[in-house]
Amino acid sequence: MNKFTEQEAQQLIAGKLTRYFGVSPSEASREQIYKAVVMSVRDIMLEKRQAFHLKMKKAKAKRVYYLCMEFLMGRSLKNSVYNLGIGKPLSKALKSFGVTLEDLYEEEPDAGLGNGGLGRLAACFLDGLATQNYPAMGFSICYQYGLFKQKIVDGWQIELPDVWLPGGEAWLTQRTDKQFIVRFDGELEEKWTDHGMETVYYNAREVEAVAYDMMVSGADSEAVSVLRLWRARPVQKFDMQLFSQGNYAEVMRDEGEAELISKVLYPSDNHSEGKSLRLKQQYFLVSASLQCIVSDHKRRYGSLNLLPEMAAIHINDTHPALAVPELMRILLDENYYEWDTAWNITTATLAYTNHTVLAEALETWAEDLIARRLPRIHGILKEINRRLCDDLWRRFPGDWDKISRMSILSHNTVRMANLSIVGSHSVNGVSELHSEIIKNSIFRDFYEYTPEKFTNVTNGIAHRRWLNQSNPELCALLNDCIGEGYAKDASRLAEFAKFDKDESVLKRIGEIKRIKKEQFAEYAKKKQGIAIDPNTVFDVQAKRMHEYKRQLLNALHIISCYNALRDDPNLDVLPKTYIFGAKAAAGYDMAKQIMKLICFLAEDIRRNPDPRIREKLNVVYMENYNVTMSEALMPASEISEQISLAGKEASGTGNMKFMINGALTIGTLDGANVEMAERVGTDNIFIFGLKADEVDEVWRNGYNSSSYYNQDAELRRIIESLIVGFNGCSFAEIANYLLRKSPVADPYMCLADYESYTRTQHKMSELYRNDPTDWNRKSLRNIAAAGYFSADRSVRDYATRIWGLKRLDK
Numbered sequence: 005m006n007k008f009t010e011q012e013a014q015q016l017i018a019g020k021l022t023r024y025f026g027v028s029p030s031e032a033s034r035e036q037i038y039k040a041v042v043m044s045v046r047d048i049m050l051e052k053r054q055a056f057h058l059k060m061k062k063a064k065a066k067r068v069y070y071l072c073m074e075f076l077m078g079r080s081l082k083n084s085v086y087n088l089g090i091g092k093p094l095s096k097a098l099k100s101f102g103v104t105l106e107d108l109y110e111e112e113p114d115a116g117l118g119n120g121g122l123g124r125l126a127a128c129f130l131d132g133l134a135t136q137n138y139p140a141m142g143f144s145i146c147y148q149y150g151l152f153k154q155k156i157v158d159g160w161q162i163e164l165p166d167v168w169l170p171g172g173e174a175w176l177t178q179r180t181d182k183q184f185i186v187r188f189d190g191e192l193e194e195k196w197t198d199h200g201m202e203t204v205y206y207n208a209r210e211v212e213a214v215a216y217d218m219m220v221s222g223a224d225s226e227a228v229s230v231l232r233l234w235r236a237r238p239v240q241k242f243d244m245q246l247f248s249q250g251n252y253a254e255v256m257r258d259e260g261e262a263e264l265i266s267k268v269l270y271p272s273d274n275h276s277e278g279k280s281l282r283l284k285q286q287y288f289l290v291s292a293s294l295q296c297i298v299s300d301h302k303r304r305y306g307s308l309n310l311l312p313e314m315a316a317i318h319i320n321d322t323h324p325a326l327a328v329p330e331l332m333r334i335l336l337d338e339n340y341y342e343w344d345t346a347w348n349i350t351t352a353t354l355a356y357t358n359h360t361v362l363a364e365a366l367e368t369w370a371e372d373l374i375a376r377r378l379p380r381i382h383g384i385l386k387e388i389n390r391r392l393c394d395d396l397w398r399r400f401p402g403d404w405d406k407i408s409r410m411s412i413l414s415h416n417t418v419r420m421a422n423l424s425i426v427g428s429h430s431v432n433g434v435s436e437l438h439s440e441i442i443k444n445s446i447f448r449d450f451y452e453y454t455p456e457k458f459t460n461v462t463n464g465i466a467h468r469r470w471l472n473q474s475n476p477e478l479c480a481l482l483n484d485c486i487g488e489g490y491a492k493d494a495s496r497l498a499e500f501a502k503f504d505k506d507e508s509v510l511k512r513i514g515e516i517k518r519i520k521k522e523q524f525a526e527y528a529k530k531k532q533g534i535a536i537d538p539n540t541v542f543d544v545q546a547k548r549m550h551e552y553k554r555q556l557l558n559a560l561h562i563i564s565c566y567n568a569l570r571d572d573p574n575l576d577v578l579p580k581t582y583i584f585g586a587k588a589a590a591g592y593d594m595a596k597q598i599m600k601l602i603c604f605l606a607e608d609i610r611r612n613p614d615p616r617i618r619e620k621l622n623v624v625y626m627e628n629y630n631v632t633m634s635e636a637l638m639p640a641s642e643i644s645e646q647i648s649l650a651g652k653e654a655s656g657t658g659n660m661k662f663m664i665n666g667a668l669t670i671g672t673l674d675g676a677n678v679e680m681a682e683r684v685g686t687d688n689i690f691i692f693g694l695k696a697d698e699v700d701e702v703w704r705n706g707y708n709s710s711s712y713y714n715q716d717a718e719l720r721r722i723i724e725s726l727i728v729g730f731n732g733c734s735f736a737e738i739a740n741y742l743l744r745k746s747p748v749a750d751p752y753m754c755l756a757d758y759e760s761y762t763r764t765q766h767k768m769s770e771l772y773r774n775d776p777t778d779w780n781r782k783s784l785r786n787i788a789a790a791g792y793f794s795a796d797r798s799v800r801d802y803a804t805r806i807w808g809l810k811r812l813d814k
């Protein structure tokens with residue numbers, strides 16, 4: 005049963021209500037109906053998955069296993085209903101129960117098992133893979149608490165625990181048949197056995213990994229991707245000896261320690277901290293997943309000789325890089341392969357994607373920590389490193405500096421990127437620019453060593469989620485103009501470009517944007533009690549709060565607009581609402597300061613006694629930005645802020661979500677913005693600022709903020725305003741930060757790009773006021789050019805260039 009009729013849906017749901025809650029549909033609460041519906045949808049997916057699984061087995065199809073510490077899934081019900089094509093019968097069935105499908109969607113908590121871009125990309129890939137019938141599984145951790153809930157009190161971020169499981173559990177199927185033991189600590193001994201010299205590992209602390217599966221159905225396809233989430237629990241054998249000796253506390257402590265591993269997601273984004281618990285999480289994910297993959301493979305094929313032919317295992321950023329030594333451990337210790345054979349199997353199976361060039365995000369671990377927590381893995385790492393250095397010595401004799409830079413172990417640190425590159429057959433960046441940068445800078449030595457490993461796959465988004473499901477109004481127009489084919493083949497959005505002279509289509513684009521703005525204004529009112537005027541232009545920056553993303557640059561421009569209006573409240577300017585949505589890592593002070601500035605600036609404007617100012621300038625900081633909010637926000641946005649310092653944003657994916665909903669981008673030539681500009685044409689995107697190579701040059705010659713300050717009266721006035729402050733609070737510290745000199749100068753050079761940014765902002769305002777039809781035309785061209793940035797295309801690129809994966813329908 006892949007689908008159901010209205011009557012079947014009714015029966016199915018009523019059955020669940022009786023069996024699980026002992027209520028009839030008329031007695032059931034909304035929450036109970038929600039759960040009954042989820043169970044019914046899950047049943048359909050389980051059956052669909054089973055059928056696909058059978059097909060996979062028969063075809064002996066190669067599979068991809070995507071290892072990632074984060075999967076930012078958001079809500080599942082709407083997506084599943086859309087992808088399974090069961091919206092109509094389900095809506096009708098629910099009518100008789102007195103609820104709407106929309107009501108039920110609101111019952112679902114976001115599965116926020118990720119920080120931002122990297123985690124959301126993983127979630128988008130599961131959708132793209134299933135829709136195109138690729139055999140795929142994701143592996144991650146079943147965090148009891150996902151990314152914190154954000155409250156903002158007096159401009160300051162407060163982090164609250166994200167309790168998602170009571171409502172989110174309904175999507176998880178516990179797999180009691182999939183349990184593995186993961187070992188930490190303990191000691192090693194070398195012993196002679198029947199297999200020769202063997203390493204015996206004893207006195208280890210054991211933790212059990214239990215699988216919980218979440219399914220992602222493809223859209224109008226046969227496949228279902230499975231996301232397997234591991235939960236940690238103490239091994240069932242209770243230490244009776246300790247217990248009977250009265251050491252209750254010790255017994256209980258061991259139990260708690262095991263569960264701690266899957267307790268909470270680390271909330272830092274693009275920043276690595278060497279915490280022991282994080283290391284345990286990473287190894288826990290890697291070990292459980294590889295044991296699972298290997299045991300499945302052996303059940304099917306007997307030995308591991310064919311692993312690279314049948315399995316592609318992806319290391320998503322360096323977080324699961326311990327997959328390299330762990331796969332080696334399984335091959336050597338548990339399957340008695342010789343080192344060279346084991347190494348060939350490992351490197352042919354693994355592939356690695358880099359997601360950032362920021363130095364603080366490049367993962368390293370203290371070697372003694374790894375030696376203590378993972379003694380066997382440490383032994384294998386030393387051997388990998390020894391052989392690597394031997395080979396490097398042969399290739400680059402005498403070049404000690406190079407060899408030392410490329411080694412995996414050095415000065416009590418383990419370099420996870422070096423490990424990932426050496427242990428994989430493929431290394432890629434996530435946009436063309438980023439892939440070039442890694443070859444020329446951070447991984448240059450490795451590019452010279454093994455150039456054939458390096459490639460690019462530009463990121464993409466689940467366009468069905470951000471276009472079809474979030475913006476049905478725009479889809480109605482698209483369907484009228486080009487039919488519905490773009491849902492499964494996003495490249496067909498290009499056909500929309502033909503309508504760029506059709507006045508009635510351009511007009512409808514404007515009307516649809518207006519409707520989405522009204523809907524978002526209502527959402528903001530309901531969520532946060534904030535008034536937003538849909539007659540103003542919505543200029544949006546929604547992404548993690550980070551210095552390199554330069555929310556501060558945006559704030560500087562707003563301050564300048566505010567100053568102009570304070571000077572002359574009658575100024576004839578385009579009325580705008582600047583909307584921000586961003587969480588900051590809990591310990592990231594500068595990010596929190598910038599957040600506070602924006603909130604205080606917003607409040608200052610709101611409290612300005614002059615309504616002429618308030619009507620023309622509004623700043624809104626949306627609390628707790630998450631996937632669900634972004635689904636409401638993207639379609640309502642007119643201006644998309646993608647203003648990172650060129651060279652720092654690996655790709656960006658929010659940029660693509662705005663674009664496909666017809667927002668016009670103001671952005672630097674960074675990450676995927678470069679490819680967006682190439683595709684949409686430079687007339688239809690607003691590019692400003694230094695280019696990546698210019699950034700390097702300015703920085704090399706010594707970035708001097710005061711030269712910009714001295715030349716620009718407007719900038720001086722902004723800095724002055726920061727010092728005077730907003731809403732009774734001075735932001736002199738930020739003023740200082742912007743003006744600091746080398747060697748502590750602002751690494752993201754806000755002032756260097758300010759003039760160009762503000763000029764471009766004005767250019768956009770002029771266009772919006774003087775030629776709204778042309779604005780809509782540019783909007784149309786953005787929608788038409790966004791097809792390339794679908795996750796469907798992205799995973800196809802991975803499948804052909806990296807994984808050697810075939811669609812099961814071909």
Ligand code: 26Q
Nearest residue numbers: 121122274275276277359434653654655656657
């Ligand atoms: C590492 C070690 C310890 C604790 C945390 C971390 C950690 C966690 C998350 C390090 C980095 C991240 C996330 C990085 C990330 O989201 N990168 C983004 O990836 C997107 C998808 O490729 C890109 O579009 C963005 O440009 C990139 O910033």
